[in-house]
Amino acid sequence: MRVEIWSDIACPWCYVGKARFEKALAAFPHREQVEVVHRSFELDPGRAKGDIQPVLAMLTKKYGMSEAQAQAGEENLGAQAAAEGLEYRTRGRDHGNTFDMHRLLHLAREHGVQDELIGLFYRANFAEERSVFSEGEERLVELAVAAGLDADTVRAVLADPGAYADEVRADEREAAELGANGVPFFVLDRKYGVSGAQPAEVFAQALTQAWGERPPLKLVDGGDAQACGPDGCAVPQH
Numbered sequence: 001m002r003v004e005i006w007s008d009i010a011c012p013w014c015y016v017g018k019a020r021f022e023k024a025l026a027a028f029p030h031r032e033q034v035e036v037v038h039r040s041f042e043l044d045p046g047r048a049k050g051d052i053q054p055v056l057a058m059l060t061k062k063y064g065m066s067e068a069q070a071q072a073g074e075e076n077l078g079a080q081a082a083a084e085g086l087e088y089r090t091r092g093r094d095h096g097n098t099f100d101m102h103r104l105l106h107l108a109r110e111h112g113v114q115d116e117l118i119g120l121f122y123r124a125n126f127a128e129e130r131s132v133f134s135e136g137e138e139r140l141v142e143l144a145v146a147a148g149l150d151a152d153t154v155r156a157v158l159a160d161p162g163a164y165a166d167e168v169r170a171d172e173r174e175a176a177e178l179g180a181n182g183v184p185f186f187v188l189d190r191k192y193g194v195s196g197a198q199p200a201e202v203f204a205q206a207l208t209q210a211w212g213e214r215p216p217l218k219l220v221d222g223g224d225a226q227a228c229g230p231d232g233c234a235v236p237q238h
Helices: 012-026 055-063 067-083 099-110 114-126 137-147 151-159 165-177 200-212
Strands: 002-007 035-040 185-188 192-195
Touching: 002 012, 012 067, 012 114, 012 200, 035 099, 035 114, 035 165, 055 067, 099 114, 099 137, 099 151, 099 165, 114 137, 137 151, 185 200, 192 200
Parallel strands: 002 035
Antiparallel strands: 002 185, 185 192
């Protein structure tokens, strides 16, 4: 079974939702047969690469709230994250364009370390004092190497604006086609969708339901054919 997760590194509920989903997946009896794929979704796709600002300033401008309201929201998110065993800095974080990080996540998927890299990106953005935005590309290289990628390969991708750009845009178009207008958005076997950072119990129910409703394998009968089984291999009698 495949679970696809549309998310953005700048999305705090994606950070929390990932932890809740993983809690459900860890308790799922068929977890070893579940493939998890992270898909791209930018919350702020029009933001210029060098346009970096404090999170509170972004929130007050984007949602028309006061700084006190924005800070209260951050405190609530911090409590939600802590309940899942996650660290969350409620003050001093910044916000910027995440397109390069999404490109690197596609590179990481090709090398089998996508989940490791998105986890490092989340932690760097929400829990650590060092910024994934203002410190430049070498900060992304450092995180990608920690996930298991080659530094020169990562630098080559970052130096080429077109590398994996089509893959990111394709993910975003697909999200729109599926009706996702926010993240996190979880799709199980292209049959069930779960929107938002739902409780682990909701994810557990969705996993169980999706697994139970998988169609049985249909075999094409082409007549007698040789095959091997527990009792050995069939030997042609001609």
